[in-house]
Amino acid sequence: MTLLVTVFAAIICTILWYKRKNDEMRLGTLCFLFWGASLMWLGDAIFEYAELHEEFFTPAPADMLNDLYLGLSVVALAMILWLIILLIKDPKGAVRRALQKK
Amino acid sequence: MACFLVGAAEAIVVTVASKAIKASESKKELAVRSKGGEKAVDALREKQGIPWSRKLMWLAYLLWGGAFLLAYEHVWHGEVVPWFPFLTAMNDPGDTAEMLHEMSTVGVTMAVIVTVVWALLCVAADLILKRRANSPLENA
Numbered sequence: 001m002t003l004l005v006t007v008f009a010a011i012i013c014t015i016l017w018y019k020r021k022n023d024e025m026r027l028g029t030l031c032f033l034f035w036g037a038s039l040m041w042l043g044d045a046i047f048e049y050a051e052l053h054e055e056f057f058t059p060a061p062a063d064m065l066n067d068l069y070l071g072l073s074v075v076a077l078a079m080i081l082w083l084i085i086l087l088i089k090d091p092k093g094a095v096r097r098a099l100q101k102k
Numbered sequence: 103m104a105c106f107l108v109g110a111a112e113a114i115v116v117t118v119a120s121k122a123i124k125a126s127e128s129k130k131e132l133a134v135r136s137k138g139g140e141k142a143v144d145a146l147r148e149k150q151g152i153p154w155s156r157k158l159m160w161l162a163y164l165l166w167g168g169a170f171l172l173a174y175e176h177v178w179h180g181e182v183v184p185w186f187p188f189l190t191a192m193n194d195p196g197d198t199a200e201m202l203h204e205m206s207t208v209g210v211t212m213a214v215i216v217t218v219v220w221a222l223l224c225v226a227a228d229l230i231l232k233r234r235a236n237s238p239l240e241n242a
Contacts, residue, residue, distance in 0.1 A: 001174065029232065036168030039219055040109060043212035068179050074171050081170070 005071025010034035024091045030082040034100040081082050103191045103201040106172035108209030113165035126154035161220040
C-alpha cells in the first residue's frame, strides 16, 4: 500500500511537472523524491513477493490501514522536504522580497 | 532493517562524483570560452548534449529521495531510533547478521533498480534531444 501511494504521488507530480510553464516550483525535485522512493519500495516488494507469493496481494486489513497511513505520512514528509528546498532556493525571489520589505 | 543505507551510501558517492565532474566541465568550458568565446562554448554544449554532472545529479536525487523516505519508514517501524546505536538491530548479534544480510540482498537490489532506471532515463533523454535536433521543425 505504501508503494502504491508513493507511485500515485510520483505519477501525479510527473504530470504536473510535464504541464508546468516554468521551473519556478522545482517540481522536478518532488518527482525525483517520489520516484526514488517508489523504485526502492519496488525492490522491497519483489523480495516480499518472493517470500509470501500470492499472500502478498491479500494483506490483512489492519496491515493495509497501517501501510496506507505510512504512505500518506511519506507523501506529507516528502512535500515538507520539497517545500523547505523551495523556500531555501527561492527561485521566484518571493522569500527574499518578503524579507526585504520594510 | 537498514536497506536504505546502501542507497544512501551510493548517493554520497554519486553526489561527490557529480560535483567533481561539474568542476572539470566548468574548467573545460572556461578554457574553450577563453579561446573561442561564447559561440565556441555553445558549440561544445551542443556537441556534448546533457552534461554528465547533470545526469549524475538525477541519480543522486533519486537515491537521496528514496533513502530519505525509506529511512522514515524504518523510523515508523521502530528499526531506526534517535539514540545510539541508531539501528535497533545493532543491539543483538543475531539481528545484526540479519540486517547485514538484508542490506546485501534487498538494499543492493534497490540500489541496482534505481541505477538501471536512471541509466534508461539517460538513454531516453539523449534520444529525445537527438530527435528534437533532427526534427525539421527544430531546424526550420
